[in-house]
Amino acid sequence: MLGAIQARFSSAARRRRGEFLVRTVNLPLNARILDLGGGTGRHIRAILPFHTDITVCDISAEDLKTARERFGFKSVLLQETERLPFDDQAFDFCFCSSVIEHVTGPKQDVVTIASDADFLNVAREHQNRFAGEISRVAKSFYVQTPYRYFPIESHTWLPGVIVLLPRRLQISLIELFNRFWFKRTTPDWHLFDWREMTETFPNAKIYRERYLGMTKSLMAIKA
Template sequence: MPDLKQTSRKYATSFYHMVAKSWKKKRFMQFIELVKPLAGEKVIDLGGAQGTFFYENIDLVKEYDLQVVIADINPDSLKVAGSRGFSTYLMRENELPEMEAGVFDIVFCNSVIEHVTFPKECVWDYTQDDFYIKALAIQKDFASNIERISKKYYVQTPCIDFPVESHTWLPAFYSYPMNRKLHVERLKKISKYWIKTTTPDYNLLNEEQFKSFFPGATDVFCNRVIGFAKELIAYRADS
């Protein structure tokens, strides 16, 4: 008899990916509308993993003649991205400060900056509450380098104020209370029983924090769902 937990996770994940596919298309069109990439421009997808975002919009990638490079710290993910026809770039954690400006025309960063915090191997063990302040400083530096290396960019991240936390699919899971030790302990427990598993490497942002990260942006705003701020967007187009 199939394991109920595994079966539930399988169907929940399939449903999520089905819904997310339509969101990704809308997000891609928003990226095109706001950043206005030119034919032949080179786009680096920071933290693009297997290149799924652009692969699921490959018809639009071809239509707009974008040269997409998938950048990630996971070599196995990049193998998949390469098999999908994308150029790839294997990054080290926190390598962005070393990257030269002007190599890429556009930086695209989708649901990644919230995960740019501590080294992945230590996130389960770090339970001090200064995680939030230290993570914020790392994220701010990451954002500054996005502004530095490219004239144009599009950065998206989930908003901490949305009632359902996107990494766990649970109500207000991350926000209340802001207690690092409790957060890690709860994640360990729900990973055993809940349909959505995740790793405590993320630090969610509010609109004010996110806006302060991108002083050179053309605009920073939030996409709302039934009145709630669901995701934050920062972009810069050609001036």
């Protein structure tokens, strides 16, 4: 039951954000588009159904196979490296949705960092580099990420207070809830607040996605 509610809630939010993107950014049909971390490409296809020059870049070879076979997209398998495998300004537009909060370093390392300060330093270093790569490879971009202080934390669907707990306790709680809770995750994410988003994307305009009057996610758009 909760899983179905979460899926409908997330789908509706993605649809609203997609409609906002289309209203905000005017992309010609021949635009070269990079869907960074786009998985199967289903999301970008729903938002931009008539664009054809789309390259999906992801760490999942299986998802990329679906993107090629179902939607005819080009695909690039992404490794955990510091640099994206594209030339400068190779794309007219980069779409990156609910990805940057996970770009916190090699997963096998960061999930075991129990120190709040150490995790924050490592995570923000990698996220800033990732943001720089987006600006390097694309002339314009859309980067969306869940807001740090929304009442429901999006990766666990637990009360948002979990983001305020010491990291050591966060890790323990996630491990505990992963045993029986419908929403499972690994503690590799660092959510953005407004200040971090504006500092990470100084050449973009930052928008709030609101739900019931509260900020649900942040969107950095360079048009």
